[in-house]
Amino acid sequence: MYYYIGLGVKLSLAFLSIQMYSYSMGGAVQGQFDLGEKISILAGAAKFDASCASSGSDGKAGKGGFGASIPAGICHSWTEDGRCVSLLKVLFSNVCRFDCAYCVNRVSADTKRSSFTVNELVELTCEFYRRNYIEGLFLSSGIFADPDIVMEKLIETAKKLRTEAGYGGYIHLKIIPGTGEKLIREAGLWADRLSANIELPTDKSLQTLAPQKSGKVIFGAMDDFSGLSSQFEEDRRRIKSTPAFAPAGQSTQLIVGATEEDDRTIIKLSGSLYHKFSLRRVYYSAFIPVGVNGRSGIPDPRLPDIPGPPLVREHRLYQADWLMRFYHFNAAEILDEGSPFLDPHLDPKTAWALKHPDFFPVEISRADYEALLRVPGIGAKTARRIIETRRSRSLTFDSLRRLGAVMKRARYFITCSGAFIDKIEDPRRVRRLLSDQDGAGLQLPLFEF
Numbered sequence: 001m002y003y004y005i006g007l008g009v010k011l012s013l014a015f016l017s018i019q020m021y022s023y024s025m026g027g028a029v030q031g032q033f034d035l036g037e038k039i040s041i042l043a044g045a046a047k048f049d050a051s052c053a054s055s056g057s058d059g060k061a062g063k064g065g066f067g068a069s070i071p072a073g074i075c076h077s078w079t080e081d082g083r084c085v086s087l088l089k090v091l092f093s094n095v096c097r098f099d100c101a102y103c104v105n106r107v108s109a110d111t112k113r114s115s116f117t118v119n120e121l122v123e124l125t126c127e128f129y130r131r132n133y134i135e136g137l138f139l140s141s142g143i144f145a146d147p148d149i150v151m152e153k154l155i156e157t158a159k160k161l162r163t164e165a166g167y168g169g170y171i172h173l174k175i176i177p178g179t180g181e182k183l184i185r186e187a188g189l190w191a192d193r194l195s196a197n198i199e200l201p202t203d204k205s206l207q208t209l210a211p212q213k214s215g216k217v218i219f220g221a222m223d224d225f226s227g228l229s230s231q232f233e234e235d236r237r238r239i240k241s242t243p244a245f246a247p248a249g250q251s252t253q254l255i256v257g258a259t260e261e262d263d264r265t266i267i268k269l270s271g272s273l274y275h276k277f278s279l280r281r282v283y284y285s286a287f288i289p290v291g292v293n294g295r296s297g298i299p300d301p302r303l304p305d306i307p308g309p310p311l312v313r314e315h316r317l318y319q320a321d322w323l324m325r326f327y328h329f330n331a332a333e334i335l336d337e338g339s340p341f342l343d344p345h346l347d348p349k350t351a352w353a354l355k356h357p358d359f360f361p362v363e364i365s366r367a368d369y370e371a372l373l374r375v376p377g378i379g380a381k382t383a384r385r386i387i388e389t390r391r392s393r394s395l396t397f398d399s400l401r402r403l404g405a406v407m408k409r410a411r412y413f414i415t416c417s418g419a420f421i422d423k424i425e426d427p428r429r430v431r432r433l434l435s436d437q438d439g440a441g442l443q444l445p446l447f448e449f
């Protein structure tokens with residue numbers, strides 16, 4: 001998550017009133033920081049929330065040049081259709097009463113503490129938006145007071161943006177754990193999306209690493225959201241003037257690798273969240289060991305000692321999640337008790353195909369949409385194109401390629417009018433050919449499907 005302090009941001013800091021103040025919130029003493037420093041502290045404190053992926057650089061222009069970049073403030077997030085959007089991603093405050101072992105803002109961490117005011121955040125969002133730095137705001141907070149009081153601050157910011165500043169951009173608000181239904185309702189009137197982070201997949205893990213959090217409370221918030229969303233939808237069908245309630249739905253985040261749960265447990269949980277609370281997205285965040293990548297604080301003895309974030313595992317979980325959301329797989333099909341972890345060397349769809357040779361080959365000229373979706377190398381769009389095209393003409397391997405099939409993968413799993421390109425005679429050979437060459441060290445594509 002970065003924003004660029006080139007000419008543009010120098011201008012933006014000039015128009016923002018730089019305020020120096022310090023006050024005590026939640027018992028923590030906060031330093032005196034100007035607005036630029038606050039952005040740096042409170043955007044840095046928000047960057048471990050995985051709802052946005054980001055990239056950037058840290059440096060400044062040489063002699064005679066102009067422009068520099070610092071690691072704070074703006075992250076890049078991808079919409080469902082693959083569009084990249086920039087969000088101002090910050091915390092309202094990084095003062096927190098909780099002591100979640102994996103979090104740089106936990107009460108026991110030795111870190112600079114600061115908070116925005118509502119007016120500062122409104123002004124910052126509007127000015128960044130007007131200058132095209134961002135397309136939206138992603139606002140969370142440490143729990144510096146009673147959850148309802150913290151949530152009220154987030155809501156006040158969103159409401160002021162909408163009603164006083166006339167801001168029509170995207171707003172994503174976190175639901176602070178313990179917030180009541182009334183405030184979730186209020187938040188949904190001003191925000192496009194709300195999210196309550198589960199963080200860890202089981203109550204046992206929450207008790208170990210985030211003892212003040214409870215699965216029951218977090219699921220309760222998701223349930224409240226889901227009930228309110230259906231109620232608003234129903235009302236809108238009957239009464240046209242009913243306002244929209246968080247039209248971009250709700251999402252959550254799960255940290256991967258901080259506790260011992262296997263991928264099967266994580267995928268099953270995600271599957272049930274999509275099913276039960278109609279979540280739009282579950283985000284997976286590879287656990288970043290404390291001290292790595294500039295994360296501050298003394299390592300917490302409750303955390304595992306791992307050399308670096310399990311990024312390949314995170315990537316495979318996103319692929320498995322994609323299979324559930326767009327390829328009609330259910331969690332139990334992707335992983336079973338006997339092999340509860342995703343293969344780091346194979347994408348989960350290919351791994352499933354190699355485990356189910358009885359399902360293949362799929363005959364392209366006859367197979368239904370569901371069967372086509374199961375073929376590695378054939379995506380949802382290509383499957384639809386195949387069905388559409390074969391109504392008017394017969395398909396060949398060449399035409400399949402033109403329709404978007406990745407034949408390097410699909411060739412082992414299909415027939416075209418009874419003909420094979422490559423028959424799976426030795427699944428181990430196919431596995432070898434389709435494996436990532438270099439396992440864990442590989443740079444993996446973001447949109448493999």
Ligand code: SF4
Pocket residue numbers: 096097098099100103104105106107141142143210
């Ligand atoms: S509640 Fe936990 S995860 Fe959230 S800011 Fe506080 S310590 Fe971090």
